[in-house]
Amino acid sequence: MPSGGDFHTDPPNTQVHFRKRRMSYEPDATELPTDDRSVTSSNETIVAGEWAGNVIGVFTSGGDAQGMNAAVRAIVRVGMFLGCKVYYIKEGYQGMVEGKDDIVLATWESTSNTIHMGGTMIGSARCMEFKERPGRLKAAKNLVQLGITNLIAIGGDGSLTGANLFRQEWPGLLRELVDTNQITSDKLVTSSRLNIVGLVGSIDNDFCGTDMTIGVDSALHRILESVDEIMTTAVSHKRAFVVEIMGRMCGYLPLVAGISSEASMVFIPEDPPEGDWRQGLCDHIRESSKSDARRTQIILVAEGAIDRSGNSIKCSDVQRVLTERLNMDVKVTVLGHVQRGGKASAFDRIIGTRMGTEAVMALMDAGPDTPACAICLDGIDIIRTPLMKAVEMTKMVGYKMNELNFEEVVKLRGRSIRNHLFVFNLQRNIVPHPIFQRPSRKKILRIAMVHNGQPACGMNAAARGFVGMCISKGYLPLFIFESWKGLLQDKVETVEWSQVQYYTSAGGSKLGTSSETAEEIGVVRIAQKIHQHNISALIIVGGFEAFKSAYELLKGRENYQELCIPINVIPATIANNVPGCKLSLGCDTAMNNICKACDELKQSASSLQQTVYVVETGGENCGYLAMLSALASGADACFIKEEHFTIRDIYNVCKKLKNKLEFSGVRQGLVLRNENANLNLSTDFIYRVFNEEGKPQFSARQTVLGHTQTGHTASPYDRCAGIKAGCRATAWTLFTLSQCHQGGKVFTDSPSTVTVTTQTSGKESFESVEKLALRTDFVFNLPKDQWWLRLNKLLYILSWPLDIPDAASAYYRLSAGSSL
Numbered sequence: 001m002p003s004g005g006d007f008h009t010d011p012p013n014t015q016v017h018f019r020k021r022r023m024s025y026e027p028d029a030t031e032l033p034t035d036d037r038s039v040t041s042s043n044e045t046i047v048a049g050e051w052a053g054n055v056i057g058v059f060t061s062g063g064d065a066q067g068m069n070a071a072v073r074a075i076v077r078v079g080m081f082l083g084c085k086v087y088y089i090k091e092g093y094q095g096m097v098e099g100k101d102d103i104v105l106a107t108w109e110s111t112s113n114t115i116h117m118g119g120t121m122i123g124s125a126r127c128m129e130f131k132e133r134p135g136r137l138k139a140a141k142n143l144v145q146l147g148i149t150n151l152i153a154i155g156g157d158g159s160l161t162g163a164n165l166f167r168q169e170w171p172g173l174l175r176e177l178v179d180t181n182q183i184t185s186d187k188l189v190t191s192s193r194l195n196i197v198g199l200v201g202s203i204d205n206d207f208c209g210t211d212m213t214i215g216v217d218s219a220l221h222r223i224l225e226s227v228d229e230i231m232t233t234a235v236s237h238k239r240a241f242v243v244e245i246m247g248r249m250c251g252y253l254p255l256v257a258g259i260s261s262e263a264s265m266v267f268i269p270e271d272p273p274e275g276d277w278r279q280g281l282c283d284h285i286r287e288s289s290k291s292d293a294r295r296t297q298i299i300l301v302a303e304g305a306i307d308r309s310g311n312s313i314k315c316s317d318v319q320r321v322l323t324e325r326l327n328m329d330v331k332v333t334v335l336g337h338v339q340r341g342g343k344a345s346a347f348d349r350i351i352g353t354r355m356g357t358e359a360v361m362a363l364m365d366a367g368p369d370t371p372a373c374a375i376c377l378d379g380i381d382i383i384r385t386p387l388m389k390a391v392e393m394t395k396m397v398g399y400k401m402n403e404l405n406f407e408e409v410v411k412l413r414g415r416s417i418r419n420h421l422f423v424f425n426l427q428r429n430i431v432p433h434p435i436f437q438r439p440s441r442k443k444i445l446r447i448a449m450v451h452n453g454q455p456a457c458g459m460n461a462a463a464r465g466f467v468g469m470c471i472s473k474g475y476l477p478l479f480i481f482e483s484w485k486g487l488l489q490d491k492v493e494t495v496e497w498s499q500v501q502y503y504t505s506a507g508g509s510k511l512g513t514s515s516e517t518a519e520e521i522g523v524v525r526i527a528q529k530i531h532q533h534n535i536s537a538l539i540i541v542g543g544f545e546a547f548k549s550a551y552e553l554l555k556g557r558e559n560y561q562e563l564c565i566p567i568n569v570i571p572a573t574i575a576n577n578v579p580g581c582k583l584s585l586g587c588d589t590a591m592n593n594i595c596k597a598c599d600e601l602k603q604s605a606s607s608l609q610q611t612v613y614v615v616e617t618g619g620e621n622c623g624y625l626a627m628l629s630a631l632a633s634g635a636d637a638c639f640i641k642e643e644h645f646t647i648r649d650i651y652n653v654c655k656k657l658k659n660k661l662e663f664s665g666v667r668q669g670l671v672l673r674n675e676n677a678n679l680n681l682s683t684d685f686i687y688r689v690f691n692e693e694g695k696p697q698f699s700a701r702q703t704v705l706g707h708t709q710t711g712h713t714a715s716p717y718d719r720c721a722g723i724k725a726g727c728r729a730t731a732w733t734l735f736t737l738s739q740c741h742q743g744g745k746v747f748t749d750s751p752s753t754v755t756v757t758t759q760t761s762g763k764e765s766f767e768s769v770e771k772l773a774l775r776t777d778f779v780f781n782l783p784k785d786q787w788w789l790r791l792n793k794l795l796y797i798l799s800w801p802l803d804i805p806d807a808a809s810a811y812y813r814l815s816a817g818s819s820l
């Protein structure tokens with residue numbers, strides 16, 4: 001497959017995949033005996049109690065970040081499931097050095113109702129004493145006394161550097177403690193090794209080796225909420241706003257926020273503007289005001305922004321330049337710690353949970369020669385990376401920054417920042433290709449975009465990405481309004497750049513969309529219209545319908561030559577059921593909306609008598625939205641179509657909820673159900689069973705979230721992913737077009753020219769629809785392989801404390817699969 005043009009390739013891979021433990025189940029078992037708390041059938045399983053005797057210490061250090069609590073919750077609960085003792089080390093390294101009340105045994109209940117909370121419930125600090133050996137000696141003594149030989153550090157690069165140093169010094173520290181009679185010599189054997197795993201929690205996203213750190217996504221939520229609000233007043237008064245964004249040495253937050261808010265300019269430390277930035281800024285603002293008739297200019301400045309000589313650029317400098325040179329009305333807003341505040345986003349809850357789980361597994365897997373590792377994110381996969389290598393690379397960024405070697409800095413920061421820089425620069429600086437200066441536009445190739453399926457956030461962002469890319473590369477972008485029906489009615493128009501202003505954040509589909517597929521409308525009529533409007537390539541944005549339409553058009557090529565053009569599908573649906581795509585546009589917004597609703601329900605339940613909520617989510621036949629939202633909202637159980645369930649399962653969950661509410665001190669329960677999970681075992685039915693059988697422990701309520709999930713405004717992820725997908729799909733389309741455009745004619749009958757954009761970043765991002773169709777269930781409109789199904793086991797481990805009666809039976813539904 002062609003790679004899709006302008007996007008950069010991966011940096012050298014530093015990641016090491018460790019052996020992953022697996023969970024498995026006995027396929028025929030319906031319920032495990034209560035005394036058998038293990039879920040096992042092979043030697044690669046997670047067995048309840050398997051690691052009894054191990055002691056884990058967890059601490060948060062450096063700046064707090066939303067999502068740290070989700071990680072702590074997972075560490076405590078997975079650790080306890082495995083039979084480990086888990087200690088909270090409060091106030092970061094300070095608590096480790098102080099000991100006593102700062103190191104306390106964690107209980108299952110202490111993590112109840114914490115997954116959504118911002119900040120860190122176990123406190124964080126910056127501790128100077130730990131930077132010196134005597135401080136670390138005290139810390140070692142405190143750990144040894146409690147038998148803690150496994151540490152999970154959640155923090156930024158400083159915290160993880162400290163952890164690694166501590167590990168290296170451990171044998172020497174122990175020897176010194178014995179020699180000075182502070183601990184007994186047997187501890188040299190029982191505590192001989194300190195295993196360390198690092199989780200990167202920092203809103204800055206400044207750690208090399210991971211695509212995202214815990215907290216970044218929530219910080220982007222806070223930033224964009226604020227920028228959206230600033231926009232309304234800025235537009236009213238035709239004012240410019242200069243906004244300072246956190247990130248001492250890292251510009252990730254302003255860069256992504258810049259793409260997502262259509263900012264005019266961002267100043268970041270990694271990529272200072274060439275030449276005189278003051279002049280460049282003024283020229284750019286003058287030009288962009290002409291070309292897209294903006295009523296406002298938003299300029300984002302990283303707190304650590306510098307120019308090419310290393311002098312800092314402050315908001316007040318930018319304000320002065322614009323006021324003095326362009327006579328603009330300019331206001332400055334410093335967002336400050338608001339960015340680190342508030343609830344964790346759905347994404348941070350999920351990665352916190354998954355990374356926390358993986359951290360415990362990594363500790364248990366560690367042997368004497370296993371290097372300390374950091375748990376990182378690679379696309380949607382959670383991986384282990386050698387800690388020191390990642391820390392060294394991160395430190396190298398600092399050195400190169402001091403040397404003002406910005407090219408190296410960007411290289412070291414990795415794929416993610418490079419792709420975002422490319423997209424931001426492209427979008428902010430759309431220069432129409434010289435071809436548009438010709439007197440006639442007749443010879444310019446025409447590329448059309450159509451929306452097909454239910455609306456989803458990110459569709460409009462994709463449209464903006466598409467238009468920008470077409471115009472700058474010399475192709476004429478066309479919108480087909482109101483889907484295929486609109487095409488038949490000739491609702492096809494060329495689009496100017498200024499028309500797609502403020503598309504990025506807008507929910508729904510500005511083009512208008514509908515669920516009828518190409519075949520339902522008539523492939524022949526579509527072919528005729530493609531010919532009539534002289535369309536040379538087509539991008540379809542939407543859900544399963546979009547995929548199906550592309551497949552139908554592919555098959556239609558046999559009879560209609562007009563369809564022998566490049567066709568690409570950008571997956572956009574809250575159902576996440578487009579084959580080949582792991583995460584479609586729209587899902588993130590929907591998940592955040594579901595989490596918000598669940599948080600509010602839980603809150604209201606906490607003031608009522610004990611209550612269990614049954615919440616119905618969307619997702620058509622796909623359980624993704626229900627399952628991932630259940631994980632992110634800390635639900636007790638989830639019913640989805642992919643996991644067959646019976647009345648007995650519903651009854652069992654009810655029974656366990658009764659026990660949980662009676663014995664664990666928890667006051668409310670939450671159960672999610674996908675809308676099409678089962679025709680007969682409806683949400684109402686489950687609610688009624690719970691209401692009847694839950695007595696006297698709890699009463700039940702039901703909520704159907706319906707169209708509220710789709711969302712009015714796109715989440716940061718959907719905005720940025722939408723723009724990237726639009727650019728990427730267009731890059732692929734234009735490249736493919738260049739291969740099949742000869743003698744003024746476009747012709748391709750190769751199935752490889754009808755594809756799905758499966759990822760917004762990375763290399764192999766386009767899969768052929770024909771091949772994907774082989775892996776598709778066209779009866780239920782689902783891909784046959786769904787990566788996320790393996791996460792269901794986590795939900796059950798995290799939601800049932802092992803010491804409640806009957807808990808073990810919660811695990812019988814765990815299905816076989818790969819790693820957590």
Ligand SMILES: Nc1ncnc2c1ncn2[C@@H]1O[C@H](COP(=O)(O)OP(=O)(O)OP(=O)(O)O)[C@@H](O)[C@H]1O
Pocket residue numbers: 061062063064093125126127128129130131132155156157158159160161162163165201202203204
């Ligand atoms: N080189 C080091 N040796 C020992 N301990 C260290 C070292 N660097 C940092 N620490 C410990 O980690 C703590 C937190 O480090 P730091 O202030 O750099 O934050 P961070 O983990 O990088 O997080 P953030 O990205 O939020 O700033 C320090 O206060 C100190 O206790």
Ligand SMILES: O=P(O)(O)OC[C@H]1O[C@](O)(CO)[C@@H](O)[C@@H]1O
Pocket residue numbers: 063156202203204246247248303340
């Ligand atoms: O809260 P403090 O200690 O002032 O630290 C602020 C710094 O921490 C971060 O929020 C996270 O590292 C930076 O973006 C910011 O510069």
